[in-house]
Amino acid sequence: MFTLLGGIASLILGYFVYGKYIEKNFGIDPDRTTPAEALRDGYDFVPMSKPKNAIIQLLNIAGTGPIFGPIMGALYGPVAYIWIVVGCILGGAVHDYMIGMISLRNDGAHLPELASKYLGKPVKHVVNIFAMLLLMLVGTVFVASPANLIESITPNWLTLEMIIGLIFVYYLISTILPIDKAMGVVYPYFGAILIISTLAIGLSLIFGGHTIPNLTPGTMKNFNPSGTQIFPALFFTISCGAISGFHATQAPMVARTSKNEKEGRFTFYGMMIAEGVIAMIWAAASMSLFNGQTLNQMINNGTPSLVVNQVSYMLLGSVFGTIAIIGVIVLPISSGLSAFRSLRTITADYLHINQSTLKKVLMVTIPLYAISLVLTQVDFNILWRYFNWANQVTAVISLLVSTRYLYLKNKNYLVTLLPGIFMLYACVVYIFSEPIGFGMGLTTLAYILSTIVTIGLMVLYWETGKKQKRELDPSDKLLNDQLPIGTFVSENG
Template identity: 40%
Template sequence: MITFIIGLVILFVGAALYGKFCEKVFGPDDRKTPAYTKEDGVDYVPMRGWKNSLINLLNIAGTGPILGPIQGILFGPIAFITIPIGNIIGGAMHDYFSGMICLRDGGTQMPDMIRKYSNRGVYTFYQIFCSLLLLLVGAVFIYTPGDIAATQVFGFDGAVDSVSTWVIYGVIFVYYLIATVFPIDKIIGRIYPIFGAILLFSAVGVFIGIFVLGFPLTEIWDNWNAGSVLYGDYFSANHFIPIFFITVACGILSGFHSTQTAIISRTMKSEKQGRMTFYNMMVVEGFIAMVWAAGAMGVYNLGLQEANASLATATIGVVCKHILGPVGGIIALLGVIVLPITSGDTALRALRLAVADGLHIDQKSTKKRLGLAAVIFVLVAVILVFAKSNADGFNILWRYFAWSNQSLSLFAFLAITVWMFETGRTKFVWMPLIPGAWYTFVTVTYIANAQIGFHIPWLGAYIIGVAAAAAYVAVLIWYGKKRSAIKAKRAGKVA
């Protein structure tokens, strides 16, 4: 358990130091925010700081920080160190600067941020890529909470031909439609505090239970193959890099998060709330990932659950009920169900906003919001039916979701880098470039080798990944300097 504790210290101490540094680099001030300058009663609505933070946490924390770590801990206790380091220098930094740049630029959504700090070709590709990811998020975050509710809360079989399965999906679907269309403070702003309380009970309850029950956690200096679970063999056989970083995803970094911080940029009363709302809430998600990684390792080591990545959903129920008992376990399961639902609704809301902004469709009219949402929901329904009806449908869906989620972050790191060049923060461009280069290597290597990708042998995939990372850094530095020079020249002409 010492490795787990060391990881938590790295997470919280590192976040306190690096979060403050990120804030200093950005420089929040007292200017009026878009929530006031563009207030429309629908998407631009001033809300309290604690509510923005809670909404952002629930928006970004789907099943990723639970299912990902449950599968990722099979690589061994190295996960307890890798998750916090990646979180503070990658994921939390990504969320903070994405949200703050959108906030300062008038509450823009991510497609507009990408358009402003890149070019038309990159923007067009991003729009398509991001839209596909958000559709996948919407489908995944109906499928996973629906199945967990059906099989582990209500005791149904969750089968494709069971009426109960589709009734539960339908209830989630209706909620998503309401949350997607109605003003943000009418539904999301009121119901999320309740969801937040359930979430906190779930995460904190499991965390306390790990210590009270004395869960046997493998240490990083132990023999990883000494027990019944052969973590060492799994680590060696499954290519820790890049597989771990695709699998764990949201607890370390998630490109999806930038689409959610952009939504909250329209409801913040002050720029100075950004560190708590964006950076610290990603750190909380890292804590959730750490807790579930430890909980899973505990039940694996105790022999209460087979250590198998394909049984990750079943492991959730074992962890909850073993630690918190039948009643507490059900409440904790509700917290797990809440996470994806509160990410799915705002994913589809973000998609509506992005499409509306791109096509210049006014969203003040309820009729226009419903019309746009209807098209989006039909597409989500098609993906959901495929995933449920096909024997390997969900596995295919999840793999594409996980890879595209990480790949999307590269666009945010690109925009943050160019923004730093243009705003005179050139000496800090290493902040987005380091995680950007790393995840270029990870995502390119993965898709080059993967069965859902190009089937290239590992050696070739690694070479391609290194080349892609080097090209990513070189092109961004060149482009950033070019944009900075053009801006300086224009400023000189104006003067």
């Protein structure tokens, strides 16, 4: 119990201490006009209140990631707590804040445009591919996971296929609505369900007489029953809740609705801290109620949704347990919607398809949903594996964009460079060792090659950064964030 409570307290303290430093290092300008006001279009650029933006950001980034990830991460034992707390404060929350604020300074630009500006135009094509791949996988995963949960609490006549179809209908309707109508109206209610259900799970766990594993010298080891090594697997299993590249595709959406830069720490950094709290609670619940073998069997026999059901019913009973499951369901549905909305705008920007009419919106949206519908037939665990890989590669790209931004402006860039190097090395090891890459296993050769590749990439990154800085004029827009309005806005803006 002490580790759970101490971890949550550390996350909150991180918001007030490290989050404040990150905000100061970025250098906010409360008097600066934001894209929501300057580019108001009544569709994507719509000024909204700070609380509404915050709850939209939380529901956009959360999905089933901070629940399913920690459930699977619980197989490693209490060591998972360390990654959630440290990863969230020093990595994930910084990652989310920086991309959100850099987008805010660049007309609400998405990650591919930011990568083009700060890393070079050729990089834009690579980032576009990764962003679109990631969003497609996220959208599909966040259709399949809530569908399984809904099936578990609804009558037998409502089949899984019917539920998936209904979710896509909801997505289609919401995608074509202005953001303040699609998310601004519904999400506050979704957020209330999420917060109440998460608190109920946490309080029932703490005051229900359950033995919550603590992190001690004796438990500081790998408990995974399958023998899977902690590095790099844990850092891909628990992504949402620690650090997640998916968030870099969502922050620009809220950057387009924020009214003041001083809201950024609460909206971007703070909501990632909130996600970390959710992750801590579900990791603790999974470790407390099941041993590793049982937990592993439940996950392998289906998806982590089975664990969600059991935890909810065991801690809260049938009625309130069902409400808690609904609280989990709203996360992936809301994140899936935002993933497809981002996928539509990024695809339209990349292909130069005007989004000013409903016909053109549907021209992009419907084919994307058709591809996702096909992918829902793929085994969930396979989808999750590819999602995690694409997710963390995107996180590396986002951290490198943030580092270049800080470097060019003579700010402390180590706050993003250090987590960026760590995640880059983890991604390269993952590619060399896992079957989805070179399948070499965690051998000495894999580690050596990963080290060489990581160093090579960082040398290239550093040299191109120095060259870029040498060639900058003091009045350059890269230094002063002074852009002509609409520089990075698609034709619908």
